[in-house]
Structure formats: structure tokens, C-alpha cells
Amino acid sequence: MELEDIIKDENIVFKKTKLLNDKPLSYCPGCGHGTVHRILMETIEELGIDEETIGIAPVGCAVMAYEFMEIDMQEAAHGRAPALATGIKRVYPNKYVFTYQGDGDLAAIGTAETMHCCNRGENILIIFINNGIYGMTGGQMAPTTLEGAKTSTSPYGRDVSTMGYPIRITELIAQLPAVRYVTRQSVHTPAAVRKAKAAIRKAFEYQSEGKQGTCFIEFLSNCNSGWKMTPAQANKWMEENTFKYYVPGDIKDNFKLLKNPIIE
Amino acid sequence: MAKVRGAVVIDKEKCKGCGLCVDACKFQVLQLSQNVNLKGYTPAFMANAENCTGCTNCATICPDAVITVYRVKENN
């Protein structure tokens, strides 16, 4: 069998979702942001809810997410996506609403908005991209940066005695009673990507029930430029180091805590 | 016996040469080119096309969604 016999439209088993347009993504080669964009748009397409979904873009490397995602979107000021999402969801309770936020956006400048949105149990999905760094602005330390990790603002490594501990904001959010579903996923291998996609689907299905209850998905993702590694090295490093502190898996489901979320 | 054959088409100009698909392929189908595209990246290509099963692992890991995967059952 020749390649021409295989490469025919009727034999397609995977192609780019139509909810990502043809613009080249503005991310560095191998960056996890692109992978999360893709599985998010694939899920919305598969659920057939693209006309009913409104996304909120953050400030951070994903600041131009609305340029690539072919759905209704709005841009928030840095960290304020959950506040904007609250307003949109309350005006349009039948729309699906998600925020897309980095760890600087969600766990530093936007901590208050995030916590209170979750504490109110707004019926939205928060997508949290934890790459342990401020990618966009040149690799500064984030609240999530691991102990000892070198960044442009922690050149000798994060010292917890002066800089505090890496914050497990996802575990903190899981404690809030109005939060329905909390999970930590990653996009560093094909198997992990498939699992992460199933989590997105579950969150949208919960949102469709129209009940109070925020869904929160953390994605451990590489910032290979900020970490100064190749994409493959960065994914491997994440698995060997990040996963020990930020343990992947479901933390809360349908309002029930699944494991003791504060480890150690 | 029916054998599964696959193939991928990679959008050469939009590929950023990150290499994640090369590592994700269990059948060593993909390699990065020695030549650069218009953006200066070395795009992935099928170096061992006959080994492809159409498993979609490469497309699943590609952050830039530039891989299309095809699969057929070959009867012989």
C-alpha cells in the first residue's frame, strides 16, 4: 500500500479542531499552553457547545488566546478573569463560561478574585496553567515556583525562609464548600493529554447541570523557555520534580474531598 | 490478516520543530528535518513512513495542532 492510498480524507483519524483557527499560536516551541488550548477547543467542539461558550483570556503568555480560539471571548485585566466570568455567567446563566489563567495571574495578582469566585461557587470552569513561573515577562519567580528553583528573580534558587513556600492553591481551593470538582492534570505525554481532556469534558458536563459549584482544573505545564530547557527535557523534569510536590490526580469530585489535600 | 497502516501529514510551515512528536512516537516514524522552514524551525517529517500505525500519539502531544493522522486496514 502506497502513502497516497492512506492519505485520503476518508482515512482521517485526527485533525486540528475547527475551533482553533489557522493563525500560528504565539507560544514557544513545545509550550504546554498550545496543548491545553487544543484539548479545550476539541472538547467544546465534541460537546457541540461552541455557540454557547464564552471564554475569558488572562494576562500572561496566553493573553492572545482569543486570537486563536473560535468562540466568544473576552480579555480580563491581570488576575481578574474570575470576576469577569462571574458577571458574564450571571447575565448569561445558560452559557458555558470558562477562565484560562496562568499561575502568576491566578495565584499571585488574582488570588482574591479566584478565591472569592470559588467561595461563591460560581458555576464556571477555571482552567489554571501552572508552569511555575511568569513566562510572559521573562521568567520571574511565581508563588508556585518550587523550592530551590532558579528564576530571574530567584537567581540563587527559591529560598523559602524569605520567599515563602510554593503555594498549592488548588488544594486550598478544594477546601471551599461551594467548589464542586478539583483535579490536577498534565499535558506532558499523550496518555496524560487524553486524561486531561476527559477532565475538561467532565467539568463542562457538571456546568451543564446549572447548579452552583465551581469546577477547577490545574494543568501542570512546561515553560521550557523560562526553565531554560528543551521541550522534552522540560517535560521530563516536570515529571521527576514537579509531580512530587504538585501531585497529579483528582482532589475533589462532586463536592467530596477525595484525598487529604494538604500533603506533608 | 488485516494490518493497520497509518500516515501523518505535518504542516511544515507551522511546525515549530519542538520534537515532542518525535519522542512520543513509539515506532520511530518521525524525525526533525535538517532543513529549516520559513520561520527557521526544523520541522518534523516521516523518516520511516512504513512503521506508522496511525496511533495518533504524535498529534495528541503536538502543541501546535499541525499533525493530521490517517489510518487504514490493509487486507492481504
Ligand SMILES: Cc1ncc(C[n+]2csc(CCOP(=O)(O)OP(=O)(O)O)c2C)c(N)n1
Ligand atoms: C496589573 C498588571 N501587573 C503586572 C503585569 C505584568 N505581567 C504580565 S504577565 C505577568 C505574569 C504572567 O505569568 P503567568 O500568569 O504565570 O502566565 P504565563 O506567562 O506563565 O503563562 C505579569 C506580572 C501586568 N500585565 N498587569
Ligand code: SF4
Ligand atoms: S515563555 Fe514559557 S509559557 Fe510563555 S510561551 Fe514560552 S514556553 Fe510557553
Ligand code: SF4
Ligand atoms: S501516528 Fe503513531 S505511529 Fe504514526 S507517526 Fe504518529 S505516533 Fe508514530
Ligand code: SF4
Ligand atoms: S510536536 Fe508538532 S510542532 Fe512539535 S515538532 Fe512535532 S509536528 Fe512540529
Ligand SMILES: [Mg+2]
Ligand atoms: Mg506561569
